[in-house]
Amino acid sequence: MPKPETEEQKTARKIAEKSAKAACCTRAASLHTELCTALKRSCPAPDTDDYCFRFPCKKENFHPIYTTYTHVSVSVPPNASGNRGPGDPYNEPEIPIMFETALFYNERIVYRFECGYDDVCRFVSVAELVTELRRLGC
Numbered sequence: 001m002p003k004p005e006t007e008e009q010k011t012a013r014k015i016a017e018k019s020a021k022a023a024c025c026t027r028a029a030s031l032h033t034e035l036c037t038a039l040k041r042s043c044p045a046p047d048t049d050d051y052c053f054r055f056p057c058k059k060e061n062f063h064p065i066y067t068t069y070t071h072v073s074v075s076v077p078p079n080a081s082g083n084r085g086p087g088d089p090y091n092e093p094e095i096p097i098m099f100e101t102a103l104f105y106n107e108r109i110v111y112r113f114e115c116g117y118d119d120v121c122r123f124v125s126v127a128e129l130v131t132e133l134r135r136l137g138c
Contacts, residue, residue, distance in 0.1 A: 016084070016085060017078065019085050020078040020083060020084045020085035020096075021051065021078040023078075023083070023085055023094065023095065023096055024051040024076040024077065024078040024083055024096050025046070025048060025049055025050060025051045025076075027051075027076045027083075027095060027096040028046045028050065028051045028052060028053065028074075028075070028076045029045065029046060029048070031074065031076060031099065031126065031129075032045050032046055032053055032074075034126050035055070035074065035126070035129065035130065035133065038126070038130045039055075039130065039133060039134070039138060041055065041138065043055050043056060051075060051076045051077065051078060052073055052074060052075035052076070052077075053073070053074055054071040054072065054073045054074070054104060055071060055072050055074065055133060055138040056070065056071050056138070057069065057070060057071060057072065057136065057137045057138055058137050058138065068103075068105060068110060068112055069103040069104060069105050069110055069112065069115075069136075070104060070105055070106055071103075071104040071105075071106075072101055072102070072103060072104070072133060072136050072138055073100075073101065073102045073103075073104055073109075074099060074100070074101055074129070074133075075099065075100045075101075075102070075120075076096050076098070076099055076100075077098070077100055078096075080096075080098040080100065080122070081098060082096065082097040082098035082124070083096035083097065083098050097124055098122055098123075098124060099122065099123045099124070099126075099129050100120045100121065100122050100123075101120060101121050101123070101129070101132060101133075101136075102117070102120045102121075103115065103117050103136075115136070
C-alpha cells in the first residue's frame with residue numbers, strides 16, 4: 001500500500017496540476033488558430049481558462065454513416081500523457097503535445113464505432129489532427 005502524501009507533496013502536486021492546466025489552455029488557444037488556418041474555417045475560440053473547443057461539421061460533407069454527430073470536440077487535456085508539465089514526476093515536456101478528439105451530437109458526446117470513435121481519439125501532431133478533422137467533415 002502506498003504511503004499517504006505529505007502536505008508538502010500535496011501542495012506540490014496541486015501546483016503542478018494548476019500549471020499543467022494553464023499550459024493546456026494556452027496550447028488550446030494556439031491550436032485553435034492553427035486548425036482554423038489549416039482548415040480555412042472559423043469556429044468559436046476557447047475561453048482563456050478552457051482547454052477544449054468544438055468544430056461544427058459541414059453538412060454538405062456528411063457521409064451517410066456520419067450523420068450521427070454535429071461537432072468534433074478538440075481538447076488538450078491536462079491529465080493526458082505528454083500534457084502534465086515539467087512538475088510531473090515523469091518529467092513531462094513543458095508544452096503539451098497530446099490532443100484528443102471526440103464526437104458530439106449537439107451537446108452530448110457520442111461514440112460511433114463505424115467512424116473509429118468507440119472512445120476519444122488521440123493525436124500527437126497538428127498534421128494528424130487536421131487530417132482527422134477533414135476526414136470527419138469539418
